[in-house]
Amino acid sequence: MDRQEQIRIGVVLERRSIDSPWQRYAWRTVAVVPGASGFKEWKEMASGPGWTHxxxxxxxxxxxxxxxxxxxxxxxxxxxxxYVVLKDINDERPKPFLVTACPFEAGDYEISGDERADKVPMPNEILSLVGHFIKTHHIQEPFTKRQRKAHVSVEKIPPESSTRR
Known part of the structure; x- marks a missing residue:
């Protein structure tokens, strides 16, 4: 296995009608499809009362x-x-731009507030791929506590003045 592994993932979003004066719809990621290709983007897959996938x-x-x-x-x-990271989450159609299996990376995108990371269950095919990747590449690094340094050393503190004003 190489130092990195890549697989194509199809992203399925749900548009749900909401009662809000600011937005007509709420969007969320509902599924991912491993190895998906050949589908046209923004193709309607299913719909029901008030929602469309x-x-x-x-x-x-x-x-x-x-x-x-x-x-x-x-x-x-x-x-x-x-984790599917979406940009432009308040637009008419959000833009999925990243899929990751790392919760730390997904969390980094949440900090700015410009993106949102939706969490979806990992399909079994991806679960086995990620598990094999970990077995092949993971190196357990021992925890080392960072040693704090003094902000001011004792030698640099000036002696108390013998004369007071």
Whole structure:
């Protein structure tokens, strides 16, 4: 296995009608499809009263050997997940632009407030791929506590003045 692994992932978004003066719809990721290709983006897949599912994008899921700790933590959860990061979440159609298996990377995108990371259950095919990638590339690094340095050394503190004013 290479130092990184990549697979194409289809992203399915749900548009749901909401009662809000600011937005007509709420969007969320409802599924991912491993190895999906050949679908036209924004193809309607299913619909019901007040909701519609769209095949929104085909994105790469890239696994990196330096992120195996995040993948391990993800796989240790009761329901391992993939994270789909959406841009322009308040627009008429959000833009899926990243799929990751690392919860730390997904969390980094949440900080700015410009993007949102939706969590969806990891399909079994991806679960086995990520598990094999971890076994091949993970190197357990021992925890080392950072040693704090004094802000001011004792030698640099001036002696108390003998004369007071």
């Amino acid at each position: 769209y095949y929104a994008a085909n994105l790469p899921l890239t696994l990196y050997r330096k992120e195996t700790e995040g993948y391990r933590i993800n796989l240790s959860q009761p329901t391992p997940s993939l």
